[in-house]
Amino acid sequence: MAEDIVISCTDVVKRFDGRAVLDGINLQVKRGETMIIMGGSGSGKSTLLRLIIGSFAPEAGDIQLFGKSICSMGEEAMDSVRTRFGILFQSGALFNSMTLYENVALPIREHTDLDANIIDIQVKIKLELVGLLEHADKYPAQISGGMKKRAGLARALALDPEILFYDEPSAGLDPVTSAQIDQLILDLTRKLGVTSVVVTHEMDSAFTIADRMAMLDKGRMIKVETREWYDELRKLSHDEAAGRSVQDRLIRQFLRGDAEGPITDRKDHTLLERTLLGDKPDGVSTMPSLTPTR
């Protein structure tokens, strides 16, 4: 294989209560790259992340991590795969009764037989990486939201993961702090060669850290392309964009956060139908219809 693929989703379908929340997802992530997953609220970003980390199984399709299908894997094998990735979810999810030091040490104590002095060095390296070594003895309640996020990252790094998953890493942070988190993600990728998968709807952040970007729309993967591709689309003038497909214009509107465009037209159309025809379940009347690229 020419490129080392660490995550591979093939025709993945996930349903909740009979409704397809993800519908035929294909996505491959290469070792060492930063992949952004973006899309509107409810488009299925978090669900895709949870499928990839094995929180639940897809109804159809296959998900491979490090070349092995996690869908047919037993719990024991899955546990060993779990030690190879780290997760940073929105809250940082620290234990409030433990210091930052103890929070980072915990997964190392749980998953390895290392001596206390080796663990001590490991914990200090991780805290230093995120700039929190001098705050090692503080409790989560004593530090700011941005510091909690960084502490969560230090803990996610505890077992030297090959992949890091982030779900909305800058949610709830002020712009400066969220820019610092972006910088940290970039540093970690460069220093440690970590593969990162980042769910975000913050486009400044996405364009800062991405190698490639994947766009979800209503449970379908409508585009997986390089940052440069998206950047070019984003910068098109209104007239230049007029010649592009509805799908490209929809992505452009999302990237720019424009009030007007295909996303809005689709909502208005749905609203009009609702008003004229009465309420329908979501997804029945979506205009204009989008055809996935693959």
Ligand SMILES: Nc1ncnc2c1ncn2[C@@H]1O[C@H](COP(=O)(O)OP(=O)(O)O)[C@@H](O)[C@H]1O
């Ligand atoms: N555990 C669940 N049970 C039922 N529906 C769910 C569950 N998790 C997510 N959903 C639904 O799946 C859709 C996608 O959710 P999610 O992946 O959280 O979207 P995003 O992260 O892009 O905002 C939403 O309509 C959401 O309500």
Ligand SMILES: [Mg+2]
């Ligand atoms: Mg989400």
